[in-house]
Amino acid sequence: MFLPAGSQDETGIQISNRLRAAESFRLVTKKRNFKTISTPVVEYANTFTNQMAGMDLHSMLKWFNAEGEIEVLRPDWTAAIARAIAGQHPSEQKWSYQGSVFRFDKDETENRQAGIEIVHADQFLGEAESLLTAIAYLKNLTIDTYVIELGHTGIFDAIVGPYHFDEKQELVLLDAMHDKRSDLVEEIVTQAGHPALAEPLVALIDAYGSREIINTYRERWKKHQDLLDILSHIEKLMDLLESAGVTEVIVDLGRVKNLPYYDGIMFRGFLTNDGSTCFSGGRYDRLYEQFQQKTSAVGLAFDVDTLAKHMNAEQEPEKICILATPATHAVAEQFRIDMEEQVVDIQYQLKSDANYQKIYQVVEEDSQYKVVEK
Template identity: 65%
Template sequence: MFLPAGSQDETGVQIANRLKASEIFRKVSEKRNFKAISTPVVEYAHTFTNEIAGMDLQSMLKWFNSEGEIEVLRPDWTAAVARAIAKQHQSFQKWSYQGSVFRMDKDGTENRQAGIEIVHADPFLGESECLLTAIQYLKEIGLEEYVIELGHTAIFEQIIKPLKLDLKEEEALRMAMHDKRMDLVEELLSNYPEEIKDALVQLIDAYGGSDVITHYEHVWANQPELLAILQHIRQLINLLEATGVSEVIVDLGRVKNLPYYDGIMFRGFVTTDGSTCFSGGRYDRLYKQFEQETSAVGLAFDVDQLALHMETKDSLTKACIIATPETHSIAEKYREDLPEDIVDIQYHVHNEAIYSAIYTVILDNNQYKVVKR
């Protein structure tokens, strides 16, 4: 039978790497005092589509339950965790999770994630801990070729504030910025002040190292709100560089890709192919639906991508014991003599080259024993 679009079978290395990545994440997050949390894979759609969370129902796998309510397969961990911990005591701040999300607007319907959420903490502490946890985790799984990107939702929002756009106009402009479409930005703002249009068009190319921040500190010298954002980003860059991370870039023209983001945003890219290995950011406003004014920040790792980029190592050698139905039990007992090996029992071997050693069960003086060939 064929599979639905977005579904796929997996075997071997990808699964092994993903399991290894999962176990390393559990250890790293536990040692950094994150408390594990799990939410149901089936949730009410409203958890993700309410006015504050703002996610698009069209991209979700959904159905009507017997009571006429729309249920979905979990499309997002952050909104689900927020629902789960909203009534928890605020003394505990750090949460970690592992599991799949399901979206129809991705290359694969199912995407395995591991992530962290830090709530009710000092804002800079939360952001720092997110990024430093990401750095440690990538180091532990052996991924060294990556770059961290920083952005901020309020830059775009502050610049367009004088335009007083309606929601539809703002979203169209946001998408044009997201897609780096200078021509479309100019078209959408053709009837608005030239200086704002030019500022946004130039912002699309505001991408690179800390020199970009230096440049915009001069450009925005008379705009204290934007200068404060630049100072915030520079402070994070200084922290990362002080811990030995040199590959940090900024994208001042980046806009939020999830409606509930409302502050600093960060992503990690694998430098060998440009794929995203983690993403996240600040989302304080998400907790307003629970009548809470608090700080909240988190990030999620794409475990499928991490598994693809992990170096595959055979930690154990592979041995084969050739037996028969009558001698199978003898071969099984011999496993204890090969504790450092993967042991495969076969009756016939078609490809000896895949084994580092081959053993045979023989009869010697009316006694069975296992000998190496």
């Protein structure tokens, strides 16, 4: 009644954890030589809806400005950062950011993110640094029960490429693959006049799991060098992650891009206790073509709201109350300043439902004030 759908108030632990997550991210990325960047929360819609970014205007919070142009609340960091750094010298490769994105197609309209972008770097180096930074950050948050999933946009593109679909048909097919709807995939390709495509696409939906999936499809695709190259690339990243101590790495060969600008490796992190996605990202070289740049670009974003829900609560310090009066408030304040490790509250009267570990009082002795424990 008092808030729009998708908006919410917050108090307490969730906010505290999110602030801790933000500071942890700042420190982790600083030590890994990322340069911080921030973009405006209000942008022109075209930054996100142009042919290269390809995002859906209907999912954005938008309005017309005084000149009749459409402005939006930032729906995506990657496209915004690409606009911001396109003119930067290519020696600047590693960027980090923190802030909210706003979309109607999410459970909550506002979603807090922290992420990294690596541009102009060796392709494998960028992907490796993205994933290893994710591992370092989760370790810093003491979150160690997660699974990393790897996929690649090139698999779907290579299999569908020889067949003709109009833009609308392809979008519907992508949605069906994303939702792993075997029945709908078969229906779409059959109605489009390509029934022979149903079997390989439906099989891809179940091509999900351990390294054995790669071995199975390496045999199945032995006559398709482009697909074999993709499998080798995924396996190389799996080797890296396992060498870094990640024991839960899976592949999803049937995964398709959830954002139009992805054009290569894709990765996600899932928390094993409830399956929620804590980070996602991938390669998006083509996004920079709108700036007449042929370069490499890869990154990932953490869902800070999700991470905050799964962080251990911070150890609460001792909570103390100092009873004072308007005349002795300054004395109590000096005592509070000296107690750096505790939470210190000053009150003039102790409430019946007060919850403190210790209570002190400002008293006067020999014409001097001092603070004593009650």
